[in-house]
Amino acid sequence: MAHQSDLISTDIGAYLKAHETKSLLRFLTCGSVDDGKSTLIGRLLYDSKMIFEDQLAALEADSRRVGTQGGEIDFALLVDGLAAEREQGITIDVAYRFFSTDRRKFIVADTPGHEQYTRNMVTGASTADAAVILIDARRGVLTQTRRHAYLVHLLGIRHVMLAVNKMDLVDWSQAVFDDITAEFTTFAGKIGLPVFTAIPMSALRGDNVAERGSAPNWHEGPTLLSWLEAAPVGDDAVARPFRMPVQWVNRPNLDFRGFSGLVAAGSVRPGDQIRVTPSGRESRVRQVLVGTGETPVALAGQSVTLTLEDEIDISRGDVLATFDAPVSVADQFEATVVWMDESPMLPGRPYLLKLGTRTVAASITEPKHRVNVNTLEHLAAKRLDMNEIGVCNISLDMPVAFEPYAESRDLGGFILIDRMSNRTVGAGMIHFALRRSQNVHWQALDVDRAARATLKGHRGRVIWLTGLSGSGKSTIANMVEKKLHAMGRHTYLLDGDNLRHGLNRDLGFTDEDRVENIRRVAEVAKLMADAGLIVLVSFISPFRAERALARSLMPEGDFVEVFVDTPLAVAEARDVKGLYAKARAGELKNFTGIDSPYEAPESPEIRIDTTALSAEAAAERVTAWMEGELDYTI
């Protein structure tokens, strides 16, 4: 094989020096079946002399045996690597091929054209800097051409070449070429595809691939190879603000604590001020290590280990970002989802989502719409089947650092994993985080009491303890909460102390204020129960009407009234806080039982006689009643 450079034979040292500085372009080839993708790649390898003699001999033998070129060399056989592909003469999975020119090294992803292998095409497109879309000049823009152009655009590839192939079979007709280009331009405008370059070509004969060959001179654009050599590499990631998802915490001994990861955007230098997301902690970079050595600067695309000036808590999944342009955090997104598994995407089913270096639990809403990738129509859909693409809302169980996919593949692209089979079932591209107003609307539709109950493993409820001051409500409520908590229930205790000091601090002890006090408590308890918590309310709540109001806010059976029944004489005799004495002395006005009435419940769910039961026994009884009488499995 002869790399074009004569330096190889004359001055290998100089050649190696030159080769060292070559950049790397990753591109994919796509287009309709039989448009000649594999042939084109075979041609590129052949023309850049990347096919060795033994491979050529094997290729000639294969061409005679199973080739489709009537005994001539069938370049497609070079790249279709799986037995099934060679037998069926189709490309099933993406193949990666390598070649280089004097200016650049290339990795080609040869992607399949059939719709049922869309997921493999998306795999190939996800890492590509540029795309070559092939068209058979005799057949023009086909459904598959449109689908691939759409996917190329969806995956954010900005540099696109339209290669109108098999021009030799239409006698290099300029009219044919112009018609195809015009039709594709219209379509590209519809999907928002940026500028593209079009060339007429014959991959089989090699015209306009590496050389002009017999291509006519009415086309003055570049050859395919010269376009590939000039296409910008990567994206503008280096110019963007610094971001690095932490992959691994490097801690060989007590004196070294480094954070390893691949720089997703920007650059990083010692002394740079950084912020950790989501914790928000800040520090400065002390060292930047690439491999075993320190470096003055590392760029997007490099794997580094950073040490910081301060000892702050950072773990895998966190994102380090430049201080003055911190990265956003959210737990709900709108995203385009490409479904890749035989079992369909079902709204509400829990999946795992991997974004950057973080994996979290996720659920997906019903698609807002599905995209017909052939016509670009938006269709209503209840689910996504394999190879379908839709726009959905995604909800995570914890906030993650992210950026829109249009700005960052590394922080805007995610995969979805099935929790049972562990298969990669989908991929997605974040559009934006959902704002609060959108969330409210969306939650009301999709995340309801039942959804939250499923997540928590039990239903939200209100346990309302009522009784005289000093009856033992708070003591019992406390014990009940501890017991429920120990059983893994999600609880919260509302009592006079935590509400009167905050939300209700504007309220006194008049009857009006007592009513308002209980109304607020009831509303807060309702929201918390709606959120899935078991809420313990410990308030004197002397009036039946307000307790009835609280009960009316909750679904039937989710309000449990517990009457902590302590006779006034007993409570007054205990007088733990000395309040009865003050009330009797006239220092406290409107004290329940003294100069304000207490209306005992007529039919509470549970009645606790504290003259007969200890606080512990009472708590045990409430807990047992909850566990025994209430169905936690919804």
Place this chain on the structure above:
Amino acid sequence: MTAKGQPASLTHLQRLEAEAIHILREVAAEADKPVMLYSVGKDSAVMLHLAVKAFWPSRPPFPLLHVDTTWKFRAMYEMRERMARELGFDLIVHRNPDALEKGINPFDHGSALHTDTWKTEGLKQALDLHGFDAAFGGARRDEEKSRAKERIFSFRSAQHRWDPKNQRPELWRLYNTRKNPGESIRVFPISNWTELDVWQYIHLENIPIVPLYFSDVRPVVDRDGTLIMVDDDRMPLRPGETPMMKSVRFRTLGCYPLTGAVESTAATLPDIIQEMLLTTTSERQGRMIDHDQAASMEKKKQEGYF
């Protein structure tokens, strides 16, 4: 490898190195019990070097596993011991006890049975024995057609089988390492490197390799057009066969009776690279296990071969 001053774009080797290191770290972070397969060849040498870089100043958080056939070149065994010692790796050597007992060798049993018993079966035994759930290998996509189609994270069933028609989608830099108990993943951090990249990286980074890659005068016999080195006295000579002293080197290293030498005077890395660039046969041609039948590598891989 970064120049001082204004940020520039990365070279192809910088991009490939960064990708490989990212992959190594991803496995270290997510796998329960990873291992690095070590074959002592040049690709393995690059893998060791990348592992040291990925985790520096920590030691790489996994051991090396050499699936031995007892028929490697002596120089390879010396290199293996030296590298494990110098780089501070834990080295596990596995030799298939059944093959050892039956004395499986390439001369009496043929290359297919030899490879299958020592390497394919030996590898499966070793992975099962130690419960490794992720194994790094130095395979590259430019080596062979079915490799060109393989994912970087290549999922294997509990029976170590590869299902080429049902590979997990692999997008961006997001690798799905999840699996059920018993299943495992083979991970190929240098999938996207070519033979030239490997040589150039060895040259740039000054990575030690087995001296057999360099030309020297060595005793060889010509067997059916392939030059086989007589590395020890276990090699049965055919009637009339006498080892010749020839200036040869190896483009690829495996079991010495199965690895063809090429006549060469290339004694330095630039010489080797020059020879490679000007040569007309591909790398695996020197290995006798690949061209038994069409798609033979794909078949071997489905059966659990690396």
